[in-house]
Amino acid sequence: MEEKIYAMSQDPIYIGTGGYCIGRVDNTIVKDPITKIPKIPGTSLGGTWRYYMALEIHSYFEDDFKTDRKSREGKKLDGEIFKVCSPEWVKDFDGNRYAAIKCAGQDDMPNDTWKSMETAAVDKKSGHCGHCIVCETFGFSKQDKSQRGMAYFSDLNILLFPVYTRFGTRWITSKSILTSVGIDIDDDLNLNDDEVFESKKGTKEGTINLGWLNFKSKAMSEGTKCKLKELVNKNLSGSTILEENIIIASDDIISQIINSNLETRTSVSIDPLTGAAKERALFTSEAIPRGTVFYGDMRVEEHPLANGPAKEKVLGALKDSKKYFETLGIGGMTTRGFGRLKIFDWGDKDGSK
Structure with a gap:
């Protein structure tokens, strides 16, 4: 299943090359090596989306304690894991609220064995769990087992x-x-x-x-x-x-x-002791301006195993979590007013998105 993705930058987008260039612009952005036109790499899109999917799962977890309005006392929940309004793909989450965050980014313990993941305690630093919808969608790799993800993203x-x-x-x-x-x-x-x-x-x-x-x-x-x-x-x-x-x-x-x-912005570091501009800390960055429209491709394949999530649920998880791009953004310098991106709905207009 392949879908076209369309997006519009609501802030300037800065995805740097990681280098420093002496010239009109100090911090340059990623560009296509052939056309020299700026782009948003698929790795940046997919890596950020992985975190936002885990964040969306956490928004549906019930609190550990619910407050009784009459007695104003906290009562520990018994078996209530997700909120009633949770979508189906969230209810199928096979893990715990702590594993979801560990699966959000880079695996912090890739050398652990797969067996230790199955028996890991809630408070153990286990890295990617390998069985939640986040790991199934974007893939994982452990010492003795690896699995490709179901979702693939092109550059925008x-x-x-x-x-x-x-x-x-x-x-x-x-x-x-x-x-x-x-x-x-x-x-x-x-x-x-x-x-x-x-x-x-x-x-x-x-x-x-x-x-x-x-x-x-x-x-x-x-x-x-x-x-x-x-x-x-x-x-x-x-x-x-x-x-x-x-x-x-x-x-x-x-x-x-x-x-x-391209938008260019000159910034300066602030000396925390004096509160004034730090000497020799002036730098200029370039960015893709707000209002730019992007296009790309997203492909979701069938799970290699019979007990894996359906493609429709993966697409639902991606659709429900894309809203965080509009608030938390993508790329660097998001604390300086960069990064917000609106991803438009994909699919037909008859509700089969």
Whole structure:
């Protein structure tokens, strides 16, 4: 089962390369090695989603004690593990509330044997349990047993990139990008590097600026407009602002447009003793700006064993836990206002998401 994932950044997204570069930007972000267009790696998406799924499970656990309103005394629960409103995939959780957190990130005890996992006490540091829906979805590896996950994530690539113009914000894409999401546009897009197609003409002079670059503007055909409108309505919650302000640029220049309009932010470390800026601690970071639309693929396969969770329950767990991307974010510098990402619902509009 394969689904297209569409997402929009609500804050600048910073996923660094882990290095330090001397130049206009000190902290650079991950880019495709061929096109040089920034992206969100599938490893970042899957690793963060694993933690959020474990977090979602914990939100459905009942408290260890319930307060009796009449006596205002705490009473220990007897057999009530999950809240009544819990979805089915949560009720099938095979583990305990402590194991869920241990399964959220990297295994802290990968050299333990599988047998010790089955008999581990609640308070034992056992790492990945190997039998909860988190481990089944994303996989695990122990000393004597490993299992691949059921879910696979591609990189999230840029579909529509926001650029400021004198007519307001426009979202930039190209023919090859649209083709990669299954849209065959009607226009004869043998564009020169200095030409673009606009869905909404903003000037009679036939030119438009994209950042500091100036292009000749052509009107987009009605057929292409309809296909872009369908894309926005079906996958991006029908944003009118998007569908009316899309520009198609040449495949040869799209990378230059995107990299010339990345958000750059200069920061400084604070000296905890003085409360002022720390000397020699100034640095500049680049990020994918808010309002960028991404696309990618998610594949969920059948469990290799008969007693594993069904694909529908894995998809339900992924769907219910994706909301944390909108609050806790993805990538680095989330405490500096980076990282929030909205992942749109996937699947058909008839409720079979």
